Structures are given as C-alpha cells and as structure tokens.
Amino acid sequence: MTTFEALGIDARLIQATDELGYVNPTAIQEQAIPVLLSGTQDFIGLAQTGTGKTAAFGLPLLHIIDAAAKYPQALVVCPTRELCLQIVKEIELFKKYMTGVSVVAVYGGASIGLQIRDLKRGVQIVVATPGRLIDLIERKAINLEQIKYVVLDEADEMLNMGFQDDIEFILKNTPARESTWLFSATMPPEIRKVSKKYMKDPKEVTVGKVNTANKSIDHQYYVTTAQHRYETLKRIIDFNPGIYGIIFTRTKLDAQEISERLTREGYDIDALHGDLTQQQRDKVMGQFRDKSLQLLIATDVAARGIDVVGITHVINYELPDDVEIYTHRSGRTGRAGNQGICVSIVHAKEMYKFKQIERINNSQFHKMDIPSGKDVCRKQFFHFMDKLLSTDISNSEYETYVPMLAEKFADISKEEVLKRIAAMEFDRFLKYYENSEDLNLRERSKRDSNDRSEPRRRDERSEGRGDRDRGDSRKEYTRGGGYSRLFVNLGTKDGFFKASFLQYILDMSDLKKEVLGKIDMKDMNSWIEIDKGAAQQMIRSLDGKNYKGRRIRMNDADSGGPAGFVKRPRRGE
C-alpha cells in the first residue's frame, strides 16, 4: 500500500490530509494523483461518490496551481449546488497550510452579485455548476482565458440533467486548457462522445464496477389513444397516491393547460416553464422541494438542472423525440440510492420512437395496463386505511374528546363509522370512476386476438410504418393539401434537438403541435410543414426575432422567398 508522500504530493497538503485522518490514498487517489500532477495528461476516472475522488483531483490541483498568480487557473464543474459546496469545503480543508490560494463556489439560486464580488478577489480555483458558469461567462464576469485545468465531476449526472451543450460550451471556451480531468460513475455513450471530441488520449482508470444503465429506474409505459392521454395521466396519478413526481410536456402551452386543468380538479400541482420570472420559478421550486407541492409539470428547458431528492415518478406526458432527452428526464428519479419509476404515456403511433429509445437506452421497458377505475379506487382505499392506521394520536388533547366522541357515536357501530370516514375521504374517486372506461389501447383484429402472447407485435408493425405513413401524407400536402412549408435559419448547430426545436417554435408562436407536419432539420436551417391557416402566425412570431443574439429569418419555403444560406456568427465567435 502506497502513501501520499510516495505519490509526490506537496508536504503542506500531506500535513492537512494527515490531520483529516487520511492514512493511505484510496484506489482512485493512488491511480489519479501521479497522472494529474503532470498537469498535461487528460484523465478519465470512473469512480462512484465515496471513493475519495474529490481528493483525487483536489490535491493535485492545489499542488500544481500557481499561488502567486491571482487569476482563475482551474475550473471544477459539477452538477449541483450541494456538490459544489462540498467540493469547496474539502479543498478549503486540504489547503489549510498553503497561503495565497483561493477557491470559490459559483452556483445557481444564490446571489450572482456576491459571487461576482468573490471572483474579483483573485481566485485560482473556481468550482461551478454549469448554468451559473455560463451566466457568468455571458456577463463577462469570469475570465476563462487562462484556465489550464478543467475538472468535470459527476459528468454522467451533468449530462443526465441536460447540461451537455453547456459542458461543450465551457470546454470550447477554455482556450488555454492543458488538461481535462473527467470523473464519472458511469460511462454512457454521450460521455464517450464528449471525451473523444475534447480530450487527447486520456488515461482511463476504473475503480469498482461501472454500470452502463441506471438500474435504479424502472421504465414503464402505457399505451393509449391520443385523446385519452390526459385521462391516462390522471389514472396514473390517482393510482399512485404517494406520488412525488415531475411530469414532462413538450410545450409550455401543454404544461400550462394541464397544470390548470389538474389544479381545477383538485390536484396539488404547479407548472415550471420559460415564462416565469426567476422569483416565480424559485417559489415553485421551493414548494416542490419542501414537498408542499406534490407534482411539478415542466418543459425540458425549464426543468434543466433540477436536482430534487426523493422523486418517485417521472412521467412523460408524451415521448420526447430524442433519446438524450428521455435520459435527462428519467434521470430526475432513481437518484442517491433511491428507486424511481419513469412512466411514458405512449399512443400507438409513437411506438416506433419508443422502441428506439428502449434499444439505445439499454434498459428493459415494461408495458403496463392502465389501471381501471376499480383498480384506482381499491388503491386509494388501501392507501387511506394505511394513513388512518398510521395517524399519530399520541397528543393527550385527543383524550379529552374521547368521552364526547363516545357519546356522539353511541348509536352507530364501528363499521358504520369506518364507512362514513371512508365515504368522506374518497367519495370523489368512487363517483368519478363509477362508469370509467378502459383507456388501454387494445388490439382488435382477429389475428391479434389469437396472438395474445405477443400483444405488441401489431403496434410495432403499424408503427414501423409510421415514418413511411408520414412520408405518404407529405406527398398529399405537397399536392396542394392543407400544409405550407416554412424555411427558418435555425438548425442543429444552434444546439437544438428536434424536440427542443419543436418546443421552441411552438412556445414562440403559441401554437399547438397538431398544426405541425414533418420537420426537417439540417445543421444551419430547418423546414417545417405547418397547417396553411397557422403558417402566418408562426412567421409573425419568429421572423425578425432574436435567438441567442442572432436574427431569425422565417419565410414560406415554396413561395420563392430567399431560403439561402447566410453566414452567421455562432455563439462564442
């Protein structure tokens, strides 16, 4: 077993780790520290939390930075505010005997003004969450020109939380970077991609076992028709009385409408979307975090970076188009050793998408029956009984009421009292679900009813045709049907995936996705099929507006308008 001295760490750091009771380096420290002390070698450490990885990068960082130079030299990027604070706390302990070294934490949800002030004090190590860091870069409040070392801690979590673009932006904007140190508990393909693109011949070290898929998430799906989506959502919520979850929609309008409808119907829910001010957003998030709000409904963009412990369910009101987005969404549950469930409401025409997500996500997905009204009532009833039995009655105040209660209920039996309590509690469920219909989309053809052992086959086949069907209907549109084709100078290079693009154009125009046909996205431009009647509204809402400082150009692609290729400044140029 080796020692910190043998690894070549500065004596002042060893004195501090001694005091912390570190006798020997942990496995990740033993393998990482000698490599990282060179300062020039890219490194990938596959290690879980608790393996001592903070010291594995913290000690070499402190060893190699120049304490006399008062500007940021090292950047540690991590997914959450909690982790950010924890890393800074540990680094502070390690540097106890070093003078002239400063470390600062910058993260969202706290005063940016105070953080800017801290940065101005001449810090060498910045520990940041991606969103706040980008904010500081855009405000020119942080100088990354001389950052030599970038550490990506819990990289898989950051990608799960939707920070991929931000991480790439940060890596692109650290021109003096001499080495990148990436730590991650898992190695999903997205991390491989980032490492291939931004790292040079990284030394890779694995400590313990690396899992590829998050096994603490149970992926489930329900198949229904498009018009029963909302009812299905309600059934799922009602069938899980203790639910603490996030529902994802594609558009702001859906999030708003569903939230309002569910609130009217007595559910404990609020929406998170791009139209909220920071203050409103903080308020909703605060309520959700302290569990005074049971459900949150959000668009992908608005939910970026949400880190709430104990989420039991993530519900995809609709499936996202991109596998990455599915992964971001489902990653909100099953965290910190907890089990979670990711539910998708799928209609037959989405099955082909679903199969693709299932394959790439490398997890087994379970088809579930949408519970019947009776199932829901039974579940609610048992939940109610459990609640009744576990109610705390230790307060002696209740004793004083017992004689009064006994007198009042003298003429009715215990059974009747219980019945009355039950009726009071969940009459609304019984009434609501009295004549409820079966929401499951069931196969109807003779062939399928003979083939119960493989009930999904038919859906798969018909869905496998989904793309082609759309292709056929496109021919119909171009033959003079109800569609126009719009050109817009936004594309995948602007950081859009199909789903986020769809959400963006619908949010901007306040239109519903039903008006859209096929969307064809290229690097720099996209073409959108849209109901003729809605085309002008979309053009009016987008054409001439700004997207990340660039003017959007949108016009009818088939009316001879200029759909050319204009060189545009990109973010960071």
Ligand code: AMP
């Ligand atoms: P981390 O994986 O960085 O979250 O570290 C997990 C815990 O292990 C922290 O409480 C560290 O203080 C502790 N730790 C890190 N390195 C060592 C070591 N070499 N010996 C003993 N404890 C350590």
